Amino acid sequence: MDFTKPETVLNLQNIRDELVKMEDSIIFKFIERSHFPTCPGVYLTKNPDLSIENFDGSFLDWALLHLEITHSQLRRFESPDETPFFPDHLLRPILPSISYPQVLASYAPQVNYNEKIKATYIKQMVPLLSKYDGEQNENYGSVATRDIECLQSLSRRIHFGKFVAEAKFQNDKELYTKLIKSKDIDGIMKNITNSAVEEKILERLVKKAEVYGVDPTNKEGERRITPDYLVKIYKEFVIPMTKEVEVEYLLRRLTDDN
Numbered sequence: 001m002d003f004t005k006p007e008t009v010l011n012l013q014n015i016r017d018e019l020v021k022m023e024d025s026i027i028f029k030f031i032e033r034s035h036f037p038t039c040p041g042v043y044l045t046k047n048p049d050l051s052i053e054n055f056d057g058s059f060l061d062w063a064l065l066h067l068e069i070t071h072s073q074l075r076r077f078e079s080p081d082e083t084p085f086f087p088d089h090l091l092r093p094i095l096p097s098i099s100y101p102q103v104l105a106s107y108a109p110q111v112n113y114n115e116k117i118k119a120t121y122i123k124q125m126v127p128l129l130s131k132y133d134g135e136q137n138e139n140y141g142s143v144a145t146r147d148i149e150c151l152q153s154l155s156r157r158i159h160f161g162k163f164v165a166e167a168k169f170q171n172d173k174e175l176y177t178k179l180i181k182s183k184d185i186d187g188i189m190k191n192i193t194n195s196a197v198e199e200k201i202l203e204r205l206v207k208k209a210e211v212y213g214v215d216p217t218n219k220e221g222e223r224r225i226t227p228d229y230l231v232k233i234y235k236e237f238v239i240p241m242t243k244e245v246e247v248e249y250l251l252r253r254l255t256d257d258n
């Protein structure tokens with residue numbers, strides 16, 4: 001997929017192929033996170049054991065914010081497939097700007113699910129991915145960097161729903177215009193859903209987890225990335241949030257004459 005070539009971007013099969021490629025990246029980042037315990041202190045705002053001057057968020061928030069500031073100067077967030085967690089803190093790139101052809105509606109950057117993605121990752125995914133429940137202060141930096149890798153991959157995957165939605169809108173403007181005009185959210189959700197594609201994704205994840213996720217060195221009682229965990233994460237969190245992004249993007253689509 002080449003974001004300078006719109007015809008490659010809005011081809012639904014190309015988009016689906018891209019989502020398949022992201023599975024491997026997400027699984028390998030989950031495996032990296034699985035080497036550490038839950039480390040709840042990383043996510044605690046105003047953690048008394050980890051006070052950060054002039055900052056009242058969590059250690060993870062501080063690390064993610066400062067990485068995004070640097071990445072914004074490297075032009076990361078000019079790319080249409082990147083959605084920042086701290087959009088109000090970005091800086092201008094030090095590299096020359098790339099004028100990507102407009103593929104998505106002008107409001108696309110405002111469709112930002114990262115707060116929900118972060119909350120879901122911390123509350124629902126970390127307990128499944130981490131090796132055991134507990135602290136490991138000496139690894140706070142490693143845990144935060146692994147979490148950021150997971151969050152950025154999950155964010156890119158879920159916000160790819162904007163490309164899926166635009167492709168589906170272009171493929172059937174009449175249907176979606178009618179549904180959007182009548183604010184038929186259930187109708188939009190029903191029509192963007194492709195259960196066969198979802199089923200195929202979950203079946204493939206089981207196979208990949210069996211191949212990639214098994215760690216023979218795991219001690220008794222320690223968790224590891226099992227096929228069930230991966231399927232649960234995708235089925236209950238990743239796919240539903242991707243579809244929410246699709247619906248939110250489509251609901252505003254008639255406000256833009258792109």
Ligand SMILES: C=C(O[C@@H]1C=C(C(=O)O)C=C[C@H]1O)C(=O)O
Pocket residue numbers: 016164192193194195197198201238239240242243
């Ligand atoms: C991404 C798509 O839209 C929906 C979301 C999917 C997902 O998040 O994996 C898969 C199929 C659809 O229900 C698609 O149609 O490919």
